[in-house]
Amino acid sequence: MTQKIPLDERKQHILKAVVDDYIATAEPVGSKSLVQKHPFSFSSATIRNEMAELEALGYLEQPHTSAGRIPSDKGYRAYVDNLMQLENLSQEETERIRGYLRDSLDELTGLIRKASSVLSEETGYMSLALSPHMRRSHLQQIKMLMIEPGRALVVVVLSAGVVKDRLVRIPELLDANQLMQIASAIEDGLSGMTLDDITLVTVASAARNTPLPESLLNQVLYEAYVAIKQADNLELFIDGQHQLLAYPEFHDIGKARCFYDTLARDGIMAGYMNEIKDAPDPEQPNPPCGQPDKPSYMIRIGQEIAVDGLKDCSFVTTTYKVGDVIAGRIGVIGPRRMAYSKVISHISFVKQTMNEHLRRLARGEEIVEEQLK
Amino acid sequence: MTQKIPLDERKQHILKAVVDDYIATAEPVGSKSLVQKHPFSFSSATIRNEMAELEALGYLEQPHTSAGRIPSDKGYRAYVDNLMQLENLSQEETERIRGYLRDSLDELTGLIRKASSVLSEETGYMSLALSPHMRRSHLQQIKMLMIEPGRALVVVVLSAGVVKDRLVRIPELLDANQLMQIASAIEDGLSGMTLDDITLVTVASAARNTPLPESLLNQVLYEAYVAIKQADNLELFIDGQHQLLAYPEFHDIGKARCFYDTLARDGIMAGYMNEIKDAPDPEQPNPPCGQPDKPSYMIRIGQEIAVDGLKDCSFVTTTYKVGDVIAGRIGVIGPRRMAYSKVISHISFVKQTMNEHLRRLARGEEIVEEQLK
DNA sequence: ATTAGCACTCTTGTCCTTAGAGTGCTAAAG
DNA sequence: CTTTAGCACTCTAAGGACAAGAGTGCTAAT
Numbered sequence: 001m002t003q004k005i006p007l008d009e010r011k012q013h014i015l016k017a018v019v020d021d022y023i024a025t026a027e028p029v030g031s032k033s034l035v036q037k038h039p040f041s042f043s044s045a046t047i048r049n050e051m052a053e054l055e056a057l058g059y060l061e062q063p064h065t066s067a068g069r070i071p072s073d074k075g076y077r078a079y080v081d082n083l084m085q086l087e088n089l090s091q092e093e094t095e096r097i098r099g100y101l102r103d104s105l106d107e108l109t110g111l112i113r114k115a116s117s118v119l120s121e122e123t124g125y126m127s128l129a130l131s132p133h134m135r136r137s138h139l140q141q142i143k144m145l146m147i148e149p150g151r152a153l154v155v156v157v158l159s160a161g162v163v164k165d166r167l168v169r170i171p172e173l174l175d176a177n178q179l180m181q182i183a184s185a186i187e188d189g190l191s192g193m194t195l196d197d198i199t200l201v202t203v204a205s206a207a208r209n210t211p212l213p214e215s216l217l218n219q220v221l222y223e224a225y226v227a228i229k230q231a232d233n234l235e236l237f238i239d240g241q242h243q244l245l246a247y248p249e250f251h252d253i254g255k256a257r258c259f260y261d262t263l264a265r266d267g268i269m270a271g272y273m274n275e276i277k278d279a280p281d282p283e284q285p286n287p288p289c290g291q292p293d294k295p296s297y298m299i300r301i302g303q304e305i306a307v308d309g310l311k312d313c314s315f316v317t318t319t320y321k322v323g324d325v326i327a328g329r330i331g332v333i334g335p336r337r338m339a340y341s342k343v344i345s346h347i348s349f350v351k352q353t354m355n356e357h358l359r360r361l362a363r364g365e366e367i368v369e370e371q372l373k
Numbered sequence: 374m375t376q377k378i379p380l381d382e383r384k385q386h387i388l389k390a391v392v393d394d395y396i397a398t399a400e401p402v403g404s405k406s407l408v409q410k411h412p413f414s415f416s417s418a419t420i421r422n423e424m425a426e427l428e429a430l431g432y433l434e435q436p437h438t439s440a441g442r443i444p445s446d447k448g449y450r451a452y453v454d455n456l457m458q459l460e461n462l463s464q465e466e467t468e469r470i471r472g473y474l475r476d477s478l479d480e481l482t483g484l485i486r487k488a489s490s491v492l493s494e495e496t497g498y499m500s501l502a503l504s505p506h507m508r509r510s511h512l513q514q515i516k517m518l519m520i521e522p523g524r525a526l527v528v529v530v531l532s533a534g535v536v537k538d539r540l541v542r543i544p545e546l547l548d549a550n551q552l553m554q555i556a557s558a559i560e561d562g563l564s565g566m567t568l569d570d571i572t573l574v575t576v577a578s579a580a581r582n583t584p585l586p587e588s589l590l591n592q593v594l595y596e597a598y599v600a601i602k603q604a605d606n607l608e609l610f611i612d613g614q615h616q617l618l619a620y621p622e623f624h625d626i627g628k629a630r631c632f633y634d635t636l637a638r639d640g641i642m643a644g645y646m647n648e649i650k651d652a653p654d655p656e657q658p659n660p661p662c663g664q665p666d667k668p669s670y671m672i673r674i675g676q677e678i679a680v681d682g683l684k685d686c687s688f689v690t691t692t693y694k695v696g697d698v699i700a701g702r703i704g705v706i707g708p709r710r711m712a713y714s715k716v717i718s719h720i721s722f723v724k725q726t727m728n729e730h731l732r733r734l735a736r737g738e739e740i741v742e743e744q745l746k
Numbered sequence: 747a748t749t750a751g752c753a754c755t756c757t758t759g760t761c762c763t764t765a766g767a768g769t770g771c772t773a774a775a776g
Numbered sequence: 777c778t779t780t781a782g783c784a785c786t787c788t789a790a791g792g793a794c795a796a797g798a799g800t801g802c803t804a805a806t
Contacts, residue, residue: 028798044749045748045749046747046749052801145518145528161520165526167479167480241633245630246630250626253623404768415779416779418779438768439787751802751804756798756799763792763793766787768788
């Protein structure tokens with residue numbers, strides 16, 4: 001997969017220049033215009049030869065015989081892996097992002113929403129954020145609050161301070177006290193278990209000793225079980241859908257429709273994002289300047305995206321963490337011709353800022369780490 | 374506003390035919406093609422004359438001199454007010470919608486989401502749904518649940534069975550008991566008041582007698598106040614954005630962008646929907662066949678929409694109700710050339726189904742009405 | 747190995763032409 | 777007086793020709 005014969009330095013320069021130009025203009029770039037914009041020490045004819053070779057090697061493509069070249073997926077891949085230079089965000093930008101995320105300290109969903117929103121706003125592309133999966137987090141508390149006869153609110157508190165709740169129907173006959181009894185029986189029996197390990201059976205057996213007729217109990221237990229399980233529901237937040245229409249690759253309505261239709265198909269994107277595994281970059285380009293989190297983002301370019309209808313896009317994602325085992329994903333999707341370095345620096349910073357906030361949120365579980373600081 | 378000189382019957386027929394055809398084809402309709410598709414008892418020349426008059430009267434427009442006619446805003450207005458025939462949904466359709474909405478009985482937000490989604494799905498346009506405003510609903514309960522030292526969940530129960538909650542920070546020193554004391558003091562003091570009438574001052578005075586130092590109390594009271602107030606936050610749900618790209622009026626990327634940009638601008642749509650007042654239709658066309666809710670939908674066509682960037686659209690909305698005073702809005706937006714009758718029948722049915730569910734949800738408050746049935 | 751030069755290719759924009767659909771007007775028919 | 781047939785006119789949309797421009801590949805000279 002990775003090229004065995006690395007490109008010589010001149011080819012690298014040229015490839016980088018081509019990708020940079022194409023990202024900037026969306027026009028196929030020719031040898032002449034390349035020479036004009038970049039101070040090369042050789043002529044357009046040389047570039048022509050080199051470009052022909054780069055095309056033969058699969059890094060560039062020609063839309064038609066007498067046009068300039070555009071990068072292929074492989075070309076972009078080489079670019080993001082080896083060639084591009086990552087920029088740091090300006091003070092101004094970091095301040096703006098920090099400020100925007102500061103408000104939503106306490107609520108996980110709110111933070112994710114805002115992170116997604118700011119990411120899209122700042123990069124000019126579309127952003128996706130997946131709420132963290134909770135299956136490996138531990139149940140800490142479960143409370144049931146009587147709303148009115150027949151209805152109750154089940155509140156589930158997970159490790160790392162995540163709180164989820166759900167409104168349920170219960171038998172009308174049940175009173176508030178009985179409800180609390182059941183809840184604390186479940187809590188006593190299950191707290192400390194991971195969501196994955198909790199089943200309807202374990203819930204039922206936890207409440208075995210509650211002195212209530214089964215008929216009343218069963219429905220409540222079932223609802224409690226559902227409430228616990230749904231704490232692990234993945235939620236996908238999308239922001240900045242409109243931004244993509246600004247790019248020429250979406251000016252063809254057919255393509256735009258295809259893209260947005262895919263996006264709207266339920267579960268596709270959530271499922272795909274959930275599948276992606278972080279492959280820490282083999283070479284760790286440009287080590288992060290003293291920041292705690294290593295920038296292990298994941299880039300999928302064009303055909304690498306295993307979703308029909310998104311083959312003309314690129315997708316940069318990363319993982320944010322709540323505590324140690326709970327992780328969600330946030331990412332940016334845009335045309336293949338994406339300003340990768342800009343996106344990467346933004347996504348890294350947003351991830352990092354989220355992690356800081358979430359660490360504070362989860363401090364109940366991680367006091368040790370907090371104190372070491 | 375309403376035309377003083379109503380159109381004679383023939384003009385009405387022709388206008389209706391033109392609008393119907395244009396809705397179906399998106400092509401300007403000419404006298405000849407009209408005659409072909411509709412069994413008129415007069416010739417194309419007569420139609421030409423009538424169409425010229427309809428244009429003079431402002432019901433039709435000509436994109437250019439030698440093209441067919443398309444309806445003007447006024448033409449559409451006459452169409453929806455007097456000409457179109459409302460269709461009833463097929464058994465199959467009502468079943469499908471009912472089935473889809475049946476799941477989300479208990480949760481208001483879930484129901485609204487689904488209603489919006491099904492509406493967009495079934496009509497093929499974009500749907501908007503605004504969560505109900507709660508300012509005139511009454512506070513029934515307020516509970517505070519300790520999550521961990523320093524964090525609590527405030528649960529607000531409103532009349533009509535609406536439940537909202539919010540995660541807040543509280544002083545670390547406060548224990549669960551004190552928290553409950555404060556909550557029940559607030560509840561005792563404020564329950565029965567409308568959200569509108571509750572202020573930071575009333576919250577504070579309700580908790581005046583709680584035996585806790587002010588320093589601890591103040592933050593909690595403030596958070597309780599915020600939680601109560603945010604129960605009235607309007608939330609806007611949008612669904613089926615992608616659908617509009619299918620219509621030729623959105624094939625011009627410029628227009629599409631303009632539309633979606635407006636949509637994305639925060640608060641614009643929520644604000645606009647919130648402003649719309651139901652004007653019950655003056656003539657109540659096609660009285661609803663034995664259904665409890667009168668079909669008081671509101672239609673805004675083209676320029677009638679007071680939002681820049683949506684002037685090429687039409688907007689059909691209606692109100693759904695939770696209990697007596699709490700109302701939200703749900704609507705469909707699409708090209709001016711919208712299949713009005715289809716949209717209206719769908720929106721009416723969805724509204725009605727929502728109302729049924731919500732009436733059941735709010736039954737605690739409306740047992741009387743329920744029993745009369 | 748590099749580059750200048752040149753012939754060649756292919757797209758894009760412009761202009762022109764033509765076909766077709768639709769109109770308005772006039773005059774004849776009912 | 778209303779309706780309709782007929783006709784000349786208008787305007788768009790589609791197709792073809794043409795020139796300009798950008799880019800290429802190849803060859804020969806440096």
